[in-house]
Structure formats: C-alpha cells, structure tokens
Amino acid sequence: MRARIASISLAVALVSTTALAQSSPAATTPTQLPRTAVPSHYSINLAPDADNLRFSAESALTLSITTPTRELTLNAADLSFTLARITREGAPETLNGTITTDAAAQTVTVRFPSELPAGNYQLDFAYTGTINQQANGLFALDYTDGSGADKRALFTQFEAPDARRVVPSFDEPSYKATFDLSVRVPAGQMAVSNMPVISTAAQNDGTSIVTFDTTPTMSTYLLFLGMGELERRTTQVGNTEVGVVTGLGNSGKAQFALDASAAILPWYNDYFGTAFPLPKLDNVAGPGQSQFFSAMENWGAIFTFERALLVDPASTSETNRRRVYEIVAHEMAHQWFGDLVTMAWWDDLWLNEGFASWMATKVSDVMNPEWEMLLTRVDGREAAMSLDAYTTTHAVVQRIDTVEEVNQAFDAITYQKGEAVIAMLESYAGEDVWRSGIRSYMQQHAFGNTVTNDLWNAVEAAGASGLRNMAERFTNQPGIPLVSVNDARCVNGNTELSLQQGEFSRDAKAAKDSAPLRWPVPIRAAVNGNAESRLVLDGTATLTLAGCGAYVINSGQAGYFRSLYPAANITALADSFTSLPAMDQGGLLADNWELGIGGYQPMAQALTLVEAVPVSASDAILATLPGYYADLYGIFDGNDATQTRLLAVASAKLKPVLDRIGYDARTGEGPQVPLLRQSLIQTLGSMGEPALLAEAGRRYAALATDASALDGPLKFTWLGIVAKYADQSTWNDLRQRANAATTSLDKQQLFALLGRSVDAALAQQALDLALTDEPGKTTSAAIVGTVAGNHDRLAVDFVLANREQYESLIDVSARSGALADLGGGSADPAMADTLDAYADQYLTADSRPTTDRAIAAIRERAASRARLRPEIEAWLAR
Numbered sequence: 001m002r003a004r005i006a007s008i009s010l011a012v013a014l015v016s017t018t019a020l021a022q023s024s025p026a027a028t029t030p031t032q033l034p035r036t037a038v039p040s041h042y043s044i045n046l047a048p049d050a051d052n053l054r055f056s057a058e059s060a061l062t063l064s065i066t067t068p069t070r071e072l073t074l075n076a077a078d079l080s081f082t083l084a085r086i087t088r089e090g091a092p093e094t095l096n097g098t099i100t101t102d103a104a105a106q107t108v109t110v111r112f113p114s115e116l117p118a119g120n121y122q123l124d125f126a127y128t129g130t131i132n133q134q135a136n137g138l139f140a141l142d143y144t145d146g147s148g149a150d151k152r153a154l155f156t157q158f159e160a161p162d163a164r165r166v167v168p169s170f171d172e173p174s175y176k177a178t179f180d181l182s183v184r185v186p187a188g189q190m191a192v193s194n195m196p197v198i199s200t201a202a203q204n205d206g207t208s209i210v211t212f213d214t215t216p217t218m219s220t221y222l223l224f225l226g227m228g229e230l231e232r233r234t235t236q237v238g239n240t241e242v243g244v245v246t247g248l249g250n251s252g253k254a255q256f257a258l259d260a261s262a263a264i265l266p267w268y269n270d271y272f273g274t275a276f277p278l279p280k281l282d283n284v285a286g287p288g289q290s291q292f293f294s295a296m297e298n299w300g301a302i303f304t305f306e307r308a309l310l311v312d313p314a315s316t317s318e319t320n321r322r323r324v325y326e327i328v329a330h331e332m333a334h335q336w337f338g339d340l341v342t343m344a345w346w347d348d349l350w351l352n353e354g355f356a357s358w359m360a361t362k363v364s365d366v367m368n369p370e371w372e373m374l375l376t377r378v379d380g381r382e383a384a385m386s387l388d389a390y391t392t393t394h395a396v397v398q399r400i401d402t403v404e405e406v407n408q409a410f411d412a413i414t415y416q417k418g419e420a421v422i423a424m425l426e427s428y429a430g431e432d433v434w435r436s437g438i439r440s441y442m443q444q445h446a447f448g449n450t451v452t453n454d455l456w457n458a459v460e461a462a463g464a465s466g467l468r469n470m471a472e473r474f475t476n477q478p479g480i481p482l483v484s485v486n487d488a489r490c491v492n493g494n495t496e497l498s499l500q501q502g503e504f505s506r507d508a509k510a511a512k513d514s515a516p517l518r519w520p521v522p523i524r525a526a527v528n529g530n531a532e533s534r535l536v537l538d539g540t541a542t543l544t545l546a547g548c549g550a551y552v553i554n555s556g557q558a559g560y561f562r563s564l565y566p567a568a569n570i571t572a573l574a575d576s577f578t579s580l581p582a583m584d585q586g587g588l589l590a591d592n593w594e595l596g597i598g599g600y601q602p603m604a605q606a607l608t609l610v611e612a613v614p615v616s617a618s619d620a621i622l623a624t625l626p627g628y629y630a631d632l633y634g635i636f637d638g639n640d641a642t643q644t645r646l647l648a649v650a651s652a653k654l655k656p657v658l659d660r661i662g663y664d665a666r667t668g669e670g671p672q673v674p675l676l677r678q679s680l681i682q683t684l685g686s687m688g689e690p691a692l693l694a695e696a697g698r699r700y701a702a703l704a705t706d707a708s709a710l711d712g713p714l715k716f717t718w719l720g721i722v723a724k725y726a727d728q729s730t731w732n733d734l735r736q737r738a739n740a741a742t743t744s745l746d747k748q749q750l751f752a753l754l755g756r757s758v759d760a761a762l763a764q765q766a767l768d769l770a771l772t773d774e775p776g777k778t779t780s781a782a783i784v785g786t787v788a789g790n791h792d793r794l795a796v797d798f799v800l801a802n803r804e805q806y807e808s809l810i811d812v813s814a815r816s817g818a819l820a821d822l823g824g825g826s827a828d829p830a831m832a833d834t835l836d837a838y839a840d841q842y843l844t845a846d847s848r849p850t851t852d853r854a855i856a857a858i859r860e861r862a863a864s865r866a867r868l869r870p871e872i873e874a875w876l877a878r
C-alpha cells in the first residue's frame with residue numbers, strides 16, 4: 001500500500017492447481033481463527049446496488065476441514081446473512097447451519113446439526129452488505145464528470161483486513177486461495193478486477209453479469225473490484241497487457257503512469273528473476289482521497305487515487321509527477337514483494353512496505369538518473385528518525401495482535417526505516433549478492449508466505465555472510481545508533497579516527513548516553529577525495545583513513561545512524577562542501593541540523609553549515625535549503641519580530657537563487673530546477689516574502705480575464721500562497737472556483753486550499769464548510785487537515801466538538817490516529833494534554849500508540865524550543 005497489475009497460457013497453468021492449492025498458516029503463524037479448516041477457493045457473485053449503498057452476494061467456498069468440528073468460524077464484518085450451508089465433496093446431502101455473528105471479533109460462526117468429519121467441503125453463503133463512503137471494503141466515490149453530471153463509481157479496499165466486509169472469508173494473509181468473481185454491472189459501466197474478463201452476459205433488465213478469470217493463489221487482502229463509467233488504455237509488454245483504467249475522458253492523464261509501468265515491468269521481471277505471473281496489470285484511478293493511503297497493490301489491479309496517478313500539465317507539479325512515477329514503481333514492486341510472496345502475518349508488514357519503498361527509489365533512479373532519486377533516501381531516513389528518536393518508537397518487526405495494531409503499523413518506521421535498513425543491508429552485501437538472494441527468495445517462496453528470517457536466509461545463502469546479525473539487530477531493536485568521532489588526528493599522511501557507538505534520542509538523551517543499545521554499525525569512511533575504509537563498529541574502534549582533511553564516516557549515507565563530528569571537521573567539510581558527493585552533502589546537512597535540534601552540538605554549527613552552502617551548489621542540494629529556514633521560522637511561531645528577521649536572513653540567502661532561475665520554466669534549464677523553483681516559491685511565499693506575495697496576487701488577478709492564467713506546474717504553489725493570505729473576498733472567490741472546477745482533481749485541491757488561511761475567522765469558515773456536503777465525502781477531512789497547518793488548536797477543538805461527524809468523513813483505518821495527525825505538529829504542552837485526555841477517553845491500549853508518539857514529540861518540541869530560541873537569537877545577532 002502507499003500513501004498504491006501476462007500470458008493467458010501461463011494463467012491457465014496456474015489455475016489448474018486450483019482444487020489442490022491451499023495454504024494453511026504454519027503452526028508458528030498467529031491467527032485469530034480456529035485452526036479447524038483451510039480454504040482453497042472462493043467463488044463470489046456480487047450484485048451491488050450503488051444508488052442505495054447496499055449489495056447482495058452469494059459465495060461458495062471450497063475448504064478442507066482438518067479437525068472434525070460442528071462449527072466453522074470465518075471473518076465477516078457488517079454482513080447480514082440469510083443462508084449458510086455445507087456440502088461434503090461426493091456426498092449428496094447439504095447441511096444448513098445456524099449463523100451467529102460477532103461484530104467486535106469481526107467473525108461469523110456457522111453451527112451445524114452434526115459433527116463434520118475431516119475432508120473437503122463446499123460452504124455456501126447468501127448475504128447482504130454495505131457500500132461505504134470511505135475507502136474500506138466495497139466503497140463508493142462520487143464525482144461530477146466533465147459535463148457537470150453527478151456520477152458514482154465503486155471500488156474495493158481490502159488491506160489491512162477488510163475483505164471481510166465483502167466476503168465471509170479466512171481474512172488473514174497466510175490463508176491463500178484462488179478466487180472466481182462475477183458481478184452485476186449496470187448498462188454503460190465497465191468492471192475491472194485482478195484478472196481479465198472471461199464473459200459478459202446481458203440480462204433482461206439491461207445489466208450484465210461480468211465474470212473474471214480465476215486468480216492465482218493469493219491472500220484475501222489483494223482481491224479487487226472496480227466499476228463505473230470507466231475507460232481503459234493498454235500497451236503490450238512481453239506477455240503482459242499493461243493498462244490504466246480511469247473515469248471517462250481521463251485516460252490521457254494516465255499516459256505517464258502507463259509509460260512508467262511499461263518501462264518498469266521488464267526491469268522488475270529481470271531483477272526478481274520471476275516474470276510477472278498474471279496476464280494483465282492494470283493501474284485503476286479513483287476520484288477522491290483517503291486519509292490512510294494513496295494506492296493499493298491489488299494483484300494485477302493496482303488501485304490509486306487520481307491525485308497520485310494522473311498527470312495534468314495544467315496543474316501537476318514536477319514534484320508530483322515524480323511522485324506518481326515512484327508510486328507506480330512502489331505498487332508494482334509489491335506485485336512480487338507482497339503479492340507473489342506474502343508476509344505470513346502483519347508482524348512482518350515491513351517486508352512488504354520497506355522493500356517496495358526501497359525498490360521504488362531504486363528503479364526510479366535507474367530509469368531517470370537525472371532525477372537523483374537516491375537523494376530522497378536522506379528525507380526518508382529523517383522521516384523514520386523523527387519517530388525513532390523517541391522512547392515511544394517501535395521495532396521494524398513488531399508483534400501485531402489486533403486489527404487496530406495493523407492499522408497503526410503503516411508508519412514511517414515500517415516504510416522509511418524499512419527502506420533505510422534494506423538500503424544499508426544491500427550496501428553491506430553488495431548489489432549483485434543482494435539481488436541474487438532476492439531472486440532465490442522469490443523462486444523459493446512464490447505463491448507462499450514468509451517471515452523476515454526467510455529473507456536473511458536467502459541473502460546469506462547468496463554470499464552475504466555476517467548479514468543476519470546486523471539485519472536482526474536493526475529490525476528487532478528500535479532506535480537510532482549515534483556514531484561519535486571522539487578524536488581524529490593526522491598521522492604520517494593518514495587520518496586516525498577514534499569511533500564510539502552511542503544512541504541518538506530526543507526524549508531520553510541522558511539515559512541513552514549512559515546506557516545505549518548496541519548495534520553492529522557498518523561504517524564507510526573516507527577523507528574527501530580519498531579511498532574508502534570500511535568497518536563494522538561494535539562499541540568502540542579506531543579506523544585509519546587514507547589522507548588527511550575533511551572526512552565523512554557514512555559515505556554514501558547508506559548507514560542508518562547519525563554521525564557526530566568534532567567541530568573542526570564540520571568547518572573543514574563546509575569549506576570543501578561542493579566537492580563532496582551530493583548524497584553526503586544532503587546527509588551532512590540533515591545530520592547536523594538534527595544533532596543541533598537534539599542538543600548534541602551547538603545549533604550555531606548547523607546554522608553556519610546551512611549558511612555556508614554556496615549558491616554554486618547543485619540544484620538538488622539548493623532545493624533542500626528552504627526547508628531548514630522554514631524549520632527555523634516555525635521555531636519562532638508567535639514571535640513576529642524574530643520571524644521577520646528570519647525572513648530577511650532566508651531571503652538574503654534564497655532570493656538571489658530564485659532571481660537566477662526565474663518564476664517560470666525556461667527552455668534548457670536543468671532537470672532539478674523545477675523542484676528548486678517550487679521549493680523556493682513555496683517556502684518564501686509561505687513566510688510572507690513581499691515580492692512573492694505581490695507576484696502571487698498579480699497572477700491570481702489575471703484569472704479574472706484568463707481562466708488558464710495560472711496553468712502550469714506551479715498552479716497550486718501560487719494558489720497556496722494566495723489562499724494563505726486571503727481576505728474574505730478572495731476566500732469566497734476560491735470557494736466559487738472550487739465549486740466550478742470541472743475535474744475532481746482540481747476540485748479537491750481547491751477545496752483543501754480554503755483551510756490554509758492564516759486568518760482564524762476564515763479558518764473557522766473552512767471548518768464549518770467541511771461538515772457540509774459541499775466539498776464531497778472524501779475532501780472534507782483534507783480541509784480540516786489544512787486548517788491544522790496554521791491553526792492546530794482550532795482544528796483539534798473543532799474535531800473534538802464534532803467527533804462523530806468528523807469520524808464519518810474518514811476511513812475506519814485512519815480514525816484512531818486522526819487527532820494526533822491534526823495536533824501532532826504543535827509545540828504547546830497543552831496540546832499534548834488534550835491529545836492525552838482524548839486517548840484516555842476514546843482510544844484503547846492497541847489504538848493509542850500513534851497518539852502517544854505525537855504527545856512525546858510535542859512535549860520534547862516544547863522543551864527544545866525553550867533551549868533553541870536563545871541559541872538561534874544569539875546566532876542572528878552575531
């Protein structure tokens with residue numbers, strides 16, 4: 001999942017094993033169902049009634065009873081049953097069962113009049129269920145088409161455990177089975193699922209029964225159905241028909257995603273050593289959004305919200321265009337890592353997500369080297385560390401017992417720390433050994449389930465000796481190693497480093513200083529321009545580097561740790577900054593910043609380093625600078641005088657860069673210039689830089705006579721500035737533009753802008769608007785989210801006062817963490833108290849960890865701001 005699809009003859013070969021293919025959880029795999037039966041095949045007929053948000057269904061489940069029993073328990077949620085009966089293979093009689101559902105356990109239990117001996121059975125259900133309006137189970141997305149007509153499309157979202165909202169099932173990843181799906185489709189609509197359509201039967205009432213081919217053996221959470229007024233574009237790549245499916249008239253905007261898929265597929269087929277096993281791979285776009293995810297890797301039918309898949313030259317920024325590529329790559333990587341080989345249980349969710357994230361960065365870099373995608377790993381590492389630096393963090397591999405714990409697991413530790421650790425292990429093993437391990441892992445476990453250990457076995461067998469110890473310590477133990485250079489001396493033309501491993505922490509620094517956890521830390525160190533020396537640091541060590549001068553100890557930034565240098569080395573690195581590889585420049589800036597914020601070194605050291613980055617630095621590195629100034633600016637929230645001085649400092653550094661590259665794209669400019677331009681305009685504009693406010697106002701005014709005046713990659717960047725500083729009449733005008741928007745993509749973004757205002761009265765109007773039907777079911781929560789950006793207290797109090805209504809506006813999976821998302825950026829201890837009181841009242845031990853993490857960060861932020869403000873003011877007065 002992310003914030004996100006071959007030859008007929010091969011598919012036939014796969015399904016011929018249908019009757020026998022069955023997968024039961026190993027004795028060590030957690031399960032919430034009795035271990036009495038194992039499914040092998042589901043046959044499902046669905047009849048959705050989209051107008052009334054209901055569906056009726058019949059299912060036939062082929063299963064094997066392994067232990068004689070009088071009752072069977074399966075997962076089911078929000079389903080109403082009218083029939084359950086069982087027939088033994090080869091036996092004439094059918095037994096009707098009595099049905100009991102347990103809403104809390106999300107199960108249905110069928111009890112039969114007599115004991116069922118071990119053997120093969122068919123279990124039939126007839127039932128009805130609900131079509132939701134948020135993305136769980138079978139759900140509806142409403143939109144207006146290009147002509148302004150109201151439309152409704154249906155899709156499914158089954159991860160984490162929501163197949164049970166549509167099919168009574170053994171809804172756990174290790175119960176793999178094959179699926180036959182057929183669905184009643186209204187006239188004029190198209191239906192899409194994991195496999196190609198094999199028949200369409202017209203009915204007397206004008207509808208059609210569409211039947212899809214049998215899937216390969218797979219987990220329930222990967223089953224998919226989409227239907228509506230859709231269109232499909234395809235291209236043939238080897239044995240695979242690669243497609244995009246969109247609302248009518250939108251497939252042109254999906255051409256970029258189609259081209260990306262077609263380019264990536266052959267590379268993945270080769271990398272994994274196992275060809276994509278389904279006959280087709282679609283990427284299906286849905287209007288609307290979720291507060292939980294952007295895209296889902298349903299096998300052969302990836303679902304992605306339009307805003308994460310469509311590219312519209314009139315409004316899509318270059319940053320978003322690259323994000324679309326990376327999301328396509330992420331979901332496609334899951335077609336192997338997750339779909340073909342699946343974690344046995346949610347404890348190992350990171351195996352799916354960490355791997356797909358790592359692979360997406362890798363393939364995006366291979367296919368588009370000019371994007372310098374590997375640099376994004378520094379951002380990923382920082383995102384992971386922003387959770388991992390607190391005692392409330394968790395290990396990459398974590399115990400999962402409940403549905404809520406699964407929902408909470410989709411976080412930066414699972415994704416970004418997962419990616420960082422895999423990148424580190426690949427760097428340790430070497431690219432070729434690592435890939436050969438992955439290939440044998442795929443071959444060995446195809447159509448099966450694994451635990452993390454299976455991956456280490458495969459990579460060690462491929463030649464990465466000693467990898468397991470490092471891998472296990474970084475995945476089973478939470479936290480961040482800190483490597484300090486205690487001493488560095490130049491001896492006979494070489495540098496001798498004395499290294500010590502500690503632990504980096506934001507909220508328990510003293511405790512971690514005296515008793516750090518231990519990791520085997522892979523050091524790759526070099527004096528700038530000289531050969532690299534390697535060492536696995538276990539506690540303390542000395543390391544000799546060739547040459548003398550500025551040095552780095554995490555060369556290439558593949559190691560998941562912080563590097564703490566003597567001040568003299570920071571100065572030397574600053575002096576030779578642009579001669580360092582870009583990756584190390586980015587890593588050095590990020591590390592020093594956080595070491596300053598965390599109190600490990602004077603903040604002035606980080607500030608001086610940012611100031612020392614020359615305007616001749618690469619565009620990609622310059623694009624990271626505005627973020628540091630924005631951080632500083634945020635530290636002085638509520639202190640206008642210092643913010644004004646900070647704006648002057650940021651302008652002095654950044655405005656000349658913007659003047660050089662200009663407000664608009666120029667022919668022949670470098671590939672990273674669009675990102676740099678967006679970063680500069682967004683940050684300086686957000687701080688209220690007068691020239692940018694004037695330019696935003698001028699561009700907005702031009703809309704009055706030319707509706708396309710703002711079209712281009714920075715459309716929403718400029719609009720964001722306008723919205724932030726809007727007065728009532730501009731706000732009203734933006735609202736009118738949101739209602740008049742002709743695409744759901746524009747509509748959502750325009751409505752979300754209404755929440756951006758710094759004016760509290762306008763922010764309140766945006767909140768009130770969010771509770772009406774005007775923005776659309778899935779856009780309202782986004783408005784509340786943008787309000788929280790400038791007015792977190794207002795947004796949190798509003799949600800608490802309208803809790804139930806707000807919860808109906810977000811997906812079930814996002815509910816427990818929603819308030820923490822809104823208030824989590826605060827530095828006000830009172831906000832931490834509010835979140836704590838909310839968690840005490842409404843959350844449970846398993847649903848509150850996300851909130852506890854937000855609380856810890858708020859308290860620490862408050863404490864560190866008190867320390868940092870005088871330090872930064874002293875630096876400003878220097």
Ligand SMILES: [Zn+2]
Pocket residue numbers: 001002004330334352353356
């Ligand atoms: Zn994913």
